[in-house]
Amino acid sequence: MNQTLSPSRRAYDLGARTLLYLSAALTCGLLVCLIGYICFRGIPGISWSFLTTAASVLRGTVGIFPAIVNTLYVIVVSLVVALPLGVGAAIYLTEYASNRRLVEVIEFATETLAGIPSIIYALVGNVIFCVSLRLEKTLIAGSLTLVIMVLPTIIRTTQESLKTVPQSYREGSLGLGSGKWHMIRTVVLPSSIDGIVTGCILAVGRIVGESAILMYTVSMSTGMQDFSTIENFMKSSGATLTVALYVYAKENAEFAVAFSIATILLALTILINLTASLAGKKLKR
Amino acid sequence: MQVLFLVCGLIAVAFVLLITVYLILSGIPAIREVGLIDFLFGETWSAKNNQFGILAMILTSIYGTAGAIVIGVPIGFFTAVFLAKVAPPKVAAVIRPMVNLLAGIPSVVYGLVGMIVLVPWIRVTFDLSAGDSLLAAIIVLAVMILPSIISVSETALQAVPKEYEEGSLALGATELETYFRISVPAAKSGIAAAVVLGIGRAIGEAMAIIMVAGNVANMPSLFSSVRFLTTGIAIEMNYAEVGSLQRNALYSIGLVLFLFIMLINVLLNVVLKREKED
Amino acid sequence: MEEPTILKAEGLDLFYGEHQALKSISMDIPEHEITALIGPSGCGKSTFLKTINRMNDLVPGVTIKGKMTYHGQDIYSPSLDVTWLRKRIGMVFQKPNPFPMSIYDNVAYGPRTHGVRSKKKLDEIVEQSLRSAAIWDEVKDRLKKSALSLSGGQQQRLCIARALAVEPDVLLMDEATSALDPISTSKIEDLSAELKKNYTIVMVTHNMQQAARIADKTAFFLLGELVEFNDTVQMFSKPRDKRTEDYITGRFG
Numbered sequence: 128m129n130q131t132l133s134p135s136r137r138a139y140d141l142g143a144r145t146l147l148y149l150s151a152a153l154t155c156g157l158l159v160c161l162i163g164y165i166c167f168r169g170i171p172g173i174s175w176s177f178l179t180t181a182a183s184v185l186r187g188t189v190g191i192f193p194a195i196v197n198t199l200y201v202i203v204v205s206l207v208v209a210l211p212l213g214v215g216a217a218i219y220l221t222e223y224a225s226n227r228r229l230v231e232v233i234e235f236a237t238e239t240l241a242g243i244p245s246i247i248y249a250l251v252g253n254v255i256f257c258v259s260l261r262l263e264k265t266l267i268a269g270s271l272t273l274v275i276m277v278l279p280t281i282i283r284t285t286q287e288s289l290k291t292v293p294q295s296y297r298e299g300s301l302g303l304g305s306g307k308w309h310m311i312r313t314v315v316l317p318s319s320i321d322g323i324v325t326g327c328i329l330a331v332g333r334i335v336g337e338s339a340i341l342m343y344t345v346s347m348s349t350g351m352q353d354f355s356t357i358e359n360f361m362k363s364s365g366a367t368l369t370v371a372l373y374v375y376a377k378e379n380a381e382f383a384v385a386f387s388i389a390t391i392l393l394a395l396t397i398l399i400n401l402t403a404s405l406a407g408k409k410l411k412r
Numbered sequence: 413m414q415v416l417f418l419v420c421g422l423i424a425v426a427f428v429l430l431i432t433v434y435l436i437l438s439g440i441p442a443i444r445e446v447g448l449i450d451f452l453f454g455e456t457w458s459a460k461n462n463q464f465g466i467l468a469m470i471l472t473s474i475y476g477t478a479g480a481i482v483i484g485v486p487i488g489f490f491t492a493v494f495l496a497k498v499a500p501p502k503v504a505a506v507i508r509p510m511v512n513l514l515a516g517i518p519s520v521v522y523g524l525v526g527m528i529v530l531v532p533w534i535r536v537t538f539d540l541s542a543g544d545s546l547l548a549a550i551i552v553l554a555v556m557i558l559p560s561i562i563s564v565s566e567t568a569l570q571a572v573p574k575e576y577e578e579g580s581l582a583l584g585a586t587e588l589e590t591y592f593r594i595s596v597p598a599a600k601s602g603i604a605a606a607v608v609l610g611i612g613r614a615i616g617e618a619m620a621i622i623m624v625a626g627n628v629a630n631m632p633s634l635f636s637s638v639r640f641l642t643t644g645i646a647i648e649m650n651y652a653e654v655g656s657l658q659r660n661a662l663y664s665i666g667l668v669l670f671l672f673i674m675l676i677n678v679l680l681n682v683v684l685k686r687e688k689e690d
Numbered sequence: 691m692e693e694p695t696i697l698k699a700e701g702l703d704l705f706y707g708e709h710q711a712l713k714s715i716s717m718d719i720p721e722h723e724i725t726a727l728i729g730p731s732g733c734g735k736s737t738f739l740k741t742i743n744r745m746n747d748l749v750p751g752v753t754i755k756g757k758m759t760y761h762g763q764d765i766y767s768p769s770l771d772v773t774w775l776r777k778r779i780g781m782v783f784q785k786p787n788p789f790p791m792s793i794y795d796n797v798a799y800g801p802r803t804h805g806v807r808s809k810k811k812l813d814e815i816v817e818q819s820l821r822s823a824a825i826w827d828e829v830k831d832r833l834k835k836s837a838l839s840l841s842g843g844q845q846q847r848l849c850i851a852r853a854l855a856v857e858p859d860v861l862l863m864d865e866a867t868s869a870l871d872p873i874s875t876s877k878i879e880d881l882s883a884e885l886k887k888n889y890t891i892v893m894v895t896h897n898m899q900q901a902a903r904i905a906d907k908t909a910f911f912l913l914g915e916l917v918e919f920n921d922t923v924q925m926f927s928k929p930r931d932k933r934t935e936d937y938i939t940g941r942f943g
Contacts, residue, residue, distance in 0.1 A: 150490030215420025244616025
């Protein structure tokens, strides 16, 4: 009786196992090298003044403060618009919708939006907001375009967390005679807040990483913007971190600055991923 | 209250319609002026000479995506099998966040590293005058689609019932034989969905490859400077005057790209529906 | 007439982490007979069954002490290949688990894995195995159809055919009828009685009547111990241990 694995099966086993380990090692190795290289090139250029000043040829400073401010601008404005819309849509889908067909249409639209590449958003955002609505290339036009992009993310995560709220909570509240909206406000939304927060964090991640949209709906100026009056606020326009990276790398050939920005973007990505997974874990509990 | 929420829900639908209508309305004029055949199958794109043929870009997008899939799918698939089946839980718990991080890194960062590391490497290795090429774009795209391929395939593999695997092991199959002959076929529609998703990602990416592909609208070959549909839009967007034929032709490229994406979405839905039925 | 021993456990201990699930089990399982393992849930009968084809190896944190031999060979010896052992000792699970592929491919999966390539040989094995599992007549016209289209009872017999296809000499059945209706159950019981001519069967069952109906020998497990192991007739008529008597008369369990 042959009690050992045949040579060909042993070879298959060994070969397959090697392939799996190699692929996983390659994936991880790639990431480690990527992070290592970016930090190696980028960290030396990061200093307090790099983060807190604007670039100035006169004073010979390189600073990315304007890009940081612009990034915060688009994050805040997009979320302020997208959050109510997205949460509202999710509430409609899980709490109110009775027409199966309509739900399918809305969900299909949401999926479609999620699959559209950002260069298309850039093109359409430019036509709609910058040209048709005469907003010109401004941070407002960029933020509004970003709203369309992050909407699916917010709708989907909110919808998922609304679904996890036990039906008994709803019945309990309605049984006490409260109206539907009151029930949603006092029972459903508070118990799904973690999911909404996760959705926001993921949306922030997408906004921070986005470049194409911002390159074609906002100007690429790296100078400091003036936000002093409402009018100026509406008209301000300048590069966010990703766009500034592109400008420094591709147009100015200032690679040290580009790598420093890349390092900051990397750090932000890690931070965002960590908070999202923490919020997600809390959600599971 | 209900009406308000209904409006929110309909906004997503409105956006899709708005995007579709705008793309069609602004994409048609240039196609009409150039002629559909000349537009789609013209080999030369030159705004200076008023020539707007996008065949080179279409082919570049197809070749580039295919190349990224050929490289990215095997690596991603094997990594997913490793994570779902072979890796000790502690190792998997370290690798998964790394894969998520890979997914979260902004495209311009990939573009930057590609431009500074990959492009010179290709120039030196293959003894070219410039390293900006289809090959560079393919490699960058392959890395960028890895995370979606890994996480979607892993989810599909995790969902394979344990009973199937036990049945195979009890017949005397080795663990690896079981994973590849039972688990992988059982997860095939999920894995197919991962590949389709990867295709969508690759064909839609613009900013990372604009930094490494050279952006000359040549007919694609591995070592030549090329322009994708996405980068074709991106590279001239900020220069083409509103109302000009060049500008309108960019919208037409957008329309073509949009049709590609919709086709992929339909494909994805078919695949996912089949998965649900399984 | 005593049949020769095919499986022999000697002082077998099994731990899930700290918890001891099997306590010094010693047992001689005879060839070409049906041995039933009975006892209340969590008594260790299933765990014991899974030590025979080393399926417990898959559970993290399991440690096994003592000895289990098959035809006199230590199955936990490092030189013994577990895939060979599982080829020789087949298993049928509680829930029918045909693979999501055709009926033919389900049965051919094992032989293919073990290196049978010839189409003719595979056809023979498939037919032979399906006949032995008393399901050939029901499926011969739809071998290319998905195995998942069969009824639960048919699926379970297909799983038996699948196990037989790799030519084992022991068949382990882990509550193989508990998920089935009475008619399917009786078909599988009849089949087992038929199969013991060529195979040794060890079965875990919840159902004492089933053990009484078809088993030649019965072992009663309680809290990880083997309380009593005897001829089925003996066990059900004159149990030696008080605890066995309590169990089979339905005082607990």
